[in-house]
Amino acid sequence: MGYQGEDTIFALSSGVERAAIAVLRVSGGESARLLVQLCGKLPPPRQAVLRRIWQDATTRDNLLDEALVLWFPGPRSYTGEDGFELHLHAGPAIIQAVSAALVDHGARPAEPGEFTRRAFLNGRMDLIEAEGVADLVNAETEGQRRQALAQTEGALSRMYDGWAQRLKRVLAFQEALIDFPDEDLPPEVEEGILADIASLIADMERHIAEGQRGERIRRGVVFAITGPPNAGKSSLLNWLADRDAAIVSPIAGTTRDALEIVGSLAGIRVTFVDTAGLRETEDEIEAEGVRRALFHVKQADCVIQMFAADDPPQTVFANAVLVGNKTDIAPVPVEIAGVAVVPISLKTAQGLDTLRQMLEDRVRALTASSSGMPLLTRARHSAGVKDACACLREAMRQDWPEMRGEELRLAMRALGRLTGHVGVEDLLDAIFGQFCIGK
Ligand SMILES: Nc1nc2c(c(=O)[nH]1)N(C=O)[C@@H](CNc1ccc(C(=O)N[C@@H](CCC(=O)O)C(=O)O)cc1)CN2
Numbered sequence: 001m002g003y004q005g006e007d008t009i010f011a012l013s014s015g016v017e018r019a020a021i022a023v024l025r026v027s028g029g030e031s032a033r034l035l036v037q038l039c040g041k042l043p044p045p046r047q048a049v050l051r052r053i054w055q056d057a058t059t060r061d062n063l064l065d066e067a068l069v070l071w072f073p074g075p076r077s078y079t080g081e082d083g084f085e086l087h088l089h090a091g092p093a094i095i096q097a098v099s100a101a102l103v104d105h106g107a108r109p110a111e112p113g114e115f116t117r118r119a120f121l122n123g124r125m126d127l128i129e130a131e132g133v134a135d136l137v138n139a140e141t142e143g144q145r146r147q148a149l150a151q152t153e154g155a156l157s158r159m160y161d162g163w164a165q166r167l168k169r170v171l172a173f174q175e176a177l178i179d180f181p182d183e184d185l186p187p188e189v190e191e192g193i194l195a196d197i198a199s200l201i202a203d204m205e206r207h208i209a210e211g212q213r214g215e216r217i218r219r220g221v222v223f224a225i226t227g228p229p230n231a232g233k234s235s236l237l238n239w240l241a242d243r244d245a246a247i248v249s250p251i252a253g254t255t256r257d258a259l260e261i262v263g264s265l266a267g268i269r270v271t272f273v274d275t276a277g278l279r280e281t282e283d284e285i286e287a288e289g290v291r292r293a294l295f296h297v298k299q300a301d302c303v304i305q306m307f308a309a310d311d312p313p314q315t316v317f318a319n320a321v322l323v324g325n326k327t328d329i330a331p332v333p334v335e336i337a338g339v340a341v342v343p344i345s346l347k348t349a350q351g352l353d354t355l356r357q358m359l360e361d362r363v364r365a366l367t368a369s370s371s372g373m374p375l376l377t378r379a380r381h382s383a384g385v386k387d388a389c390a391c392l393r394e395a396m397r398q399d400w401p402e403m404r405g406e407e408l409r410l411a412m413r414a415l416g417r418l419t420g421h422v423g424v425e426d427l428l429d430a431i432f433g434q435f436c437i438g439k
Pocket residue numbers: 023046072075076077078085
């Protein structure tokens with residue numbers, strides 16, 4: 001018998017908008033009794049059957065709905081414990097009445113993420129896979145869907161588990177050095193240990209070097225649009241948004257607050273931030289806008305540096321996409337400070353297709369895995385791998401077998417916390433609290 005949650009919990013697992021069907025999900029030790037109370041005898045496991053749902057089926061008291069019922073005896077269920085699903089007609093009054101009946105019979109509403117938390121505690125998935133489930137439910141773009149699905153299927157977990165296996169082997173040899181210091185162990189043993197640690201460090205460093213890529217896919221690539229007043233930044237934002245999101249005017253200094261719109265490029269979620277035009281100004285509000293603009297430029301994954309054909313810049317931001325606007329009024333230089341200019345006109349639409357393609361290329365370059373390894377997708381992952389890697393580097397520096405062994409154990413622990421195999425009680429509220437209710 002696996003872990004049984006203290007309580008039997010339930011939640012509406014389908015959305016709350018108007019819909020045809022509502023799924024109520026129930027999990028916990030009392031599930032069988034609850035299901036019998038609602039609709040009589042237990043259906044065959046994992047098969048949809050049509051049943052009447054009663055306030056109390058034993059007395060045929062108060063018919064609540066006619067619904068598809070699925071009975072999932074543990075451990076072959078999502079949570080690993082007994083559970084069932086009711087696929088009800090989605091009327092709010094039905095959901096309300098069936099929920100009330102469940103409470104009457106002893107169940108309680110689930111906390112956010114509580115079903116998946118139980119699946120984790122029952123060993124049905126590790127912590128990284130559980131985080132993948134949360135990401136999958138939130139996925140809005142093809143890139144997010146693909147990455148989250150791979151993570152729930154264990155791609156990242158398998159890599160970390162593989163590292164943990166290799167580390168375990170190294171640790172075993174290191175223990176031998178500690179336990180038998182005087183038996184002349186061949187020098188190859190220590191050489192082998194050091195080579196294995198070095199190769200683990202190399203793999204971890206490659207993974208860390210891919211840095212923000214997975215997080216960018218998960219959260220979205222952020223572009224900040226910057227440049228002097230009147231360059232056409234807000235006009236560009238409106239074209240990217242395909243609507244009149246920002247105020248456009250011939251008055252320099254129109255935009256003050258930063259304005260963000262969300263879209264998708266090359267299947268990746270993207271955020272474009274329109275910002276105040278950069279210039280020295282006496283106007284206090286505009287000056288605050290300029291400060292905010294510079295903040296967004298610093299935070300962004302990529303800067304779209306814009307200028308008007310009659311007002312080209314001297315300097316170019318690092319890694320900027322340099323856009324020369326208003327080709328309808330004057331020609332723009334082919335390049336500035338060695339950086340190619342993308343010539344466009346938001347008035348005549350010249351160059352806009354090329355610009356879109358360039359932005360798509362940037363998005364791909366900022367998100368593609370170059371190592372072929374699965375990408376880390378959260379700050380928690382990069383912190384864990386960096387932790388493990390730092391311990392391994394320290395282990396390389398230690399000559400004392402005991403001290404090296406200790407660093408290896410610390411590295412092991414850091415990897416274990418990543419997948420949730422050791423000491424993660426303190427992390428669970430933070431992780432599962434971000435889920436929606438019913439997952
Ligand atoms: N109706 C419904 N649809 C759903 C879910 C659900 O819980 N209910 N899911 C929930 O997120 C997802 C599918 N994930 C699931 C994962 C495992 C099991 C499960 O019961 N697994 C058992 C039995 C497998 C089998 O019959 O072969 C097992 O793995 O042992 C169910 C759903 C998406 N669609």
